[in-house]
Amino acid sequence: MWRFAGKRAIAALLVLFAISVLVFLIFFATPGVDPAARIAGRNASQETLAQVRQSFGLDQPIWVQYGVMMRHLFIDRDLTSFVNRGAEVIPQVQQAIPVTLSLVIGAAVIWVILALVMGVLATAYRGTAIDPIIVVLGVIGVSLPVYWLGEVVNLVTQSRLHDTIFAWVPSLGYVSLSEGFGPWALHLLFPWLTLAVLYAGIYARVLRSEMVGAMNEDYIRMARAKGIGEWRVLLRHALRTSLIVVVSLFGLDFGALIGGAALLTEVVFGLQGIGKLTYDSLQNFDLPVILACVLYAAFFVVLANFIVDLLYAWLDPRVRHV
Amino acid sequence: MSESMAAQPLLDVRDLRVSFRTRSGTVDAVDGISFTVGRGEVLGIVGESGSGKSVSMLSVLGLIDNPNCVVEGEVIFQGEDLLKLDDKELRRIRGKEIAMVFQDPMTALTPVYTAGWHISEQIRAHEKVSKKAAHARAIQLLDAVGIPNSTDRVNSYPHEFSGGMRQRVVIAMALSCNPSLLIADEPTTALDVTIQAQILELLRDLQSEFGSSIVLITHDMGVVSQMSDRVLVMYGGRLAEAGPRRALMRDPLHPYTWGLMGSIPPTDGTRVERLAAIPGAPINPSDPDRDRCLFSSRCGFASDACRPQPGLVEHVHGHLDACVLPYDQRPALRLEALTTVMTESGASA
Numbered sequence: 001m002w003r004f005a006g007k008r009a010i011a012a013l014l015v016l017f018a019i020s021v022l023v024f025l026i027f028f029a030t031p032g033v034d035p036a037a038r039i040a041g042r043n044a045s046q047e048t049l050a051q052v053r054q055s056f057g058l059d060q061p062i063w064v065q066y067g068v069m070m071r072h073l074f075i076d077r078d079l080t081s082f083v084n085r086g087a088e089v090i091p092q093v094q095q096a097i098p099v100t101l102s103l104v105i106g107a108a109v110i111w112v113i114l115a116l117v118m119g120v121l122a123t124a125y126r127g128t129a130i131d132p133i134i135v136v137l138g139v140i141g142v143s144l145p146v147y148w149l150g151e152v153v154n155l156v157t158q159s160r161l162h163d164t165i166f167a168w169v170p171s172l173g174y175v176s177l178s179e180g181f182g183p184w185a186l187h188l189l190f191p192w193l194t195l196a197v198l199y200a201g202i203y204a205r206v207l208r209s210e211m212v213g214a215m216n217e218d219y220i221r222m223a224r225a226k227g228i229g230e231w232r233v234l235l236r237h238a239l240r241t242s243l244i245v246v247v248s249l250f251g252l253d254f255g256a257l258i259g260g261a262a263l264l265t266e267v268v269f270g271l272q273g274i275g276k277l278t279y280d281s282l283q284n285f286d287l288p289v290i291l292a293c294v295l296y297a298a299f300f301v302v303l304a305n306f307i308v309d310l311l312y313a314w315l316d317p318r319v320r321h322v
Numbered sequence: 323m324s325e326s327m328a329a330q331p332l333l334d335v336r337d338l339r340v341s342f343r344t345r346s347g348t349v350d351a352v353d354g355i356s357f358t359v360g361r362g363e364v365l366g367i368v369g370e371s372g373s374g375k376s377v378s379m380l381s382v383l384g385l386i387d388n389p390n391c392v393v394e395g396e397v398i399f400q401g402e403d404l405l406k407l408d409d410k411e412l413r414r415i416r417g418k419e420i421a422m423v424f425q426d427p428m429t430a431l432t433p434v435y436t437a438g439w440h441i442s443e444q445i446r447a448h449e450k451v452s453k454k455a456a457h458a459r460a461i462q463l464l465d466a467v468g469i470p471n472s473t474d475r476v477n478s479y480p481h482e483f484s485g486g487m488r489q490r491v492v493i494a495m496a497l498s499c500n501p502s503l504l505i506a507d508e509p510t511t512a513l514d515v516t517i518q519a520q521i522l523e524l525l526r527d528l529q530s531e532f533g534s535s536i537v538l539i540t541h542d543m544g545v546v547s548q549m550s551d552r553v554l555v556m557y558g559g560r561l562a563e564a565g566p567r568r569a570l571m572r573d574p575l576h577p578y579t580w581g582l583m584g585s586i587p588p589t590d591g592t593r594v595e596r597l598a599a600i601p602g603a604p605i606n607p608s609d610p611d612r613d614r615c616l617f618s619s620r621c622g623f624a625s626d627a628c629r630p631q632p633g634l635v636e637h638v639h640g641h642l643d644a645c646v647l648p649y650d651q652r653p654a655l656r657l658e659a660l661t662t663v664m665t666e667s668g669a670s671a
Contacts, residue, residue, distance in 0.1 A: 127389055215387075218429035224385055225424075226444040226495070227417030230409070236443075237432050316434055317479040 004313055004320055012306045019298040024066050027287050028058075038285050039082050056082065073292060083286040092277060093292050099174045100273035103265065104257045106188055107195035112250070114200035116239075119207030124234055126212060135208065138201030150194045150268030157190060172270035191269040195262060199253060206249060210242035217241075244315050251308030258304065259297025330401075331358035332503055332535050333382075338395035340374070340381045340559075342388065349608045352378045353559040354395070359503065364529060364536045366550030366567070368543060368582065372604050374559035375539045379505050383420060384412045399503075418448040421496035425508040427488035431480040437464065437491045438476035444498050463494040466531075467524060486517035493524065497532060504529075507539045522548055543586050547571050552640075555579050558605040558616035561634060565641030573653070575643040578617045580656050598660060615644065622659055623647055 028035060037044065040052045053059040057068055072079035073090075081087040122134040157166040170187050177184045214220065215238050223233045263275030274293060281289035313320045340352035352374040359365045367375045380386050381393045382404060397404040404415065424430045431440055441460035445451060451459075457476065464472035467490040480488060489509060496504055506525065510518035526549060529536055538549055546553050546567070553570045555563040555578065563576040574583055584598030602620035614629035615621070621628070627646040634642045637649050647655060 218424055218426060219432040221385060221387075222422070222424060222430045222492070223432065224387075225383060225416055225422040226447060227413045227415070228443065228447045229413065240434055241432060318433060318481050 001313065001320065005310055008306055008309045012302045015302050016295075016299060019302075020070065020295055021066070023291060023294045023298070024069065025062075027291065028065060029062050035082070035287055069288070069291065072288075073295070079288045079292065081286050081288055083284050083289075089288045089292045092289065093274070093296055096272060096274045096277045097296075098176065099271050100258060100260070100262060100266070100275065102174070102177065102184065102188055103191055103195065103271060103273060104254065104262055106185075106192040107199070107262075108250075108254055108257075110192055111196035111199040111203060114196060115203030115207055115246070118200065118204035119211060119242075120234060120239060122204065122208040123211040123215065123238065124231075126208075131208075135205060138204045141197040141201030144197065146194060146198055146264045147268055149197065150191075150265060153190050153194055154268065174271050174273075191265055191271065194268075195257075195265045203246060203249065207239075207242060207246050210245050211238045214238040214242050240315075244312065247308055247311050247315060251304045251311075255301035255304030258300040260293065332361045332363075332399070333359040333537075334396075334398040335378075335382070336396040336398070338378055338381065338397065339393070340377050340386070341392050341394075343390040343392070344608070346608060347610070350612070351559055351607055352381065353612070355554075355556070355559070355561050357554055357561070357564065359535050359537055361502070362529075362533055362535055363552065364538060364550045366546035366553045367537060367539045367556060368541065368546050368553060369556035369562075370541055370604050372607065373556040374607075375556050376507050378556075379422075379507060379537060379539060382505075383416055383422065384409065385416075385422075414448075417444050417496075417501070418499045419501055420503045420505060421499070421501040423489070423492050423496050423504065423506040423509045426512045427485055427492050428512065430492050431488065433480055436477050436479055437483070437494075440491070441476075441495045441498050444495050448499050459498065460494075463498055464491070466497070466528070467491070467494040469494075485513050486520060489513060489517075489521055490524065493521075493528070497528060497534070500532060501534055503537065504534045505537045505539070508541070509538070510545060511540070511542070518545075525549065543582055555582070559607060560616060561642075561644065562617065563641075563643040563645075564634070565638075565643075569638060569641045573641075574656070575637065575641070575649070575652055576617075576645050577621045577623055577647070577655075577659065579643075580659050581620075584660060615646070623655060 027033070036049050036052045036056065036058050039056065040048050044052070050059075057065060060068070069079070077090050079089045081089060118134050118138065122131045125131050154172070157169040158172065162169065168186070169190070170183070173187065175183045175187045211234075215234075220233060220237055223237045224230075258274070260273075260275040260278045262273060263279055265271070266273040266275045267279075274296065277289065278293040278297070280286075281293060335358070336356050337354050338352055338356070339350065339354050341348050341350045355374075355378060357365070367379075369375045377386065381391075382397050382399075384393075384404070384407075386393070393405055395405065399415065399420065404412065407415070431437075435443075438457055438460040441463055442453065442456035445456040445459055446453070461472045461476050464476055469475050469487060469490055475483075480491070483491060489512075493509075504525075509525065510521050513521060522545060525536065525538075528534075536549075538545065540546055550567050553563075553565060553567050554561055555570075555576065557578050562578045563570065563574065565575075570579070571583075574580055578600070581598065581600035585600070587597060600620055605616045605619065609616075613631050615624075615632050618624035618628035625646075632644050632646045634644045636642045
């Protein structure tokens, strides 16, 4: 198991390095894209361009530029924005990370629990009315766009019913965990639920179809023939083997969300997270911030996949020796 | 009183019917079969695919997971009618009193758990023992079924065993609670021929050691002749013939049994040019025309006498069959059936 983890960790590091090179090349060396021209502004004279190139180090060979960028990003940690000169990038990212992590982890806990309960119940009561009801609820959840659902939630909790039932809902925005668990959770409750609704339905459906498939397997009949209870058959045999698929799906979604895919939820609920930061930096083509955000996102996608690989090996003994 | 208990069979199946409701009507997978299994007896059930042999034994334990399935009749096991028990009461019987071994050991074990886990789960489902004690019993059981290095292998996962070894694990699991009846549903079909013999030998050894009765479901006449005390031959969900192994193997009565026996290549004497095959295809269980001998559509001796459905008749002590052909002419007719096949194959060659 440790050997396996070590191997996967080395592979993850290599992937991160490759991503940093690739992203750098996309923004700094794509033919036709000249960062200096973007910084200097429209109709800049040749002298201004040359000055910009020199002052931003863009006249150096590409690998030197890459090295300098990475040194500023990871070693000196003093990379500054191209747009607001003097504004450091790392603190911006560091400020955004806890917001996104709080949003996504909380939502993930809710959607995984919901999906497990819904998937298991739908499997246990397949053939009765409960199963299609759960499946349809899931489809409705998947079909609601986050920005619409989020706005409706805001309309109800912040405006229409704010003076009556939802008087306890705080105003939009993020409150740090250091100010107490209660305020933190209360501020994030509706963002969590909104994001979770989207994923719980998909996960419940995937889990249900996996489990229904597993219930037709020989080992389920064998388990029943052993004289163990139906719930144990369902949870220890069918659910346990079906989790493998759910875990790999979770790794992909979780990594992407941490990396900024929760943008819509962040915008709707006024959370200054990574998604919002990436979006803003793309708007004004702030290369250092974009690079930092993308690398940060890549790091979490790779990390999530690394954890999923380990979970996989733990869940499925057949994987360990590969 | 105790004498009458001893004389009572362990399992007494009376007029068992298993039918499935389908869109095109009811299909009788098992159509009124009755048989008994004595204590310590090995009963072989033979028949081709779809003859109802597996379904009948699955229905005994309530293991048919199909809401459109109706099971009727009586299955008396140790004085209780299993078909009248609810799921909770059946669980007390399953695995503890009646254990099953299924055809494919590749898929019979949940892939994410070790051999020891599987065996412990079964022990702990029926007995209040600690995890440690169950684990120790698992090692003993793996030893008993001939798995070398059982203290290490108990922690191996199913995919780390070969097919034959996996079937041994399944058998160890089935025997873990000392069941009085073991139902083995084609236990050797998915295995190599050399491994088949080992597994059969293992079953026979364990049977004499543990004293369980065995119901051995198979389509292989060779397996039946090696193992069983008594044989049932099933066709189309009904009993075609039943009798003690020796009598049935030496003097099979039913034309269907003749066909089954004729399809075994002889291991001595001259090499036959072509093995006898039963013409036609197995009866479709949804065929509505059921008040007849179901084999008559494939039988060379079929006549008007084959309808209505002939009942089982006992000819010699314990040897029954459901055929209208005159009993004393059977040996001659059997010879005729064989020679017909020979000349037909000769003509077509």
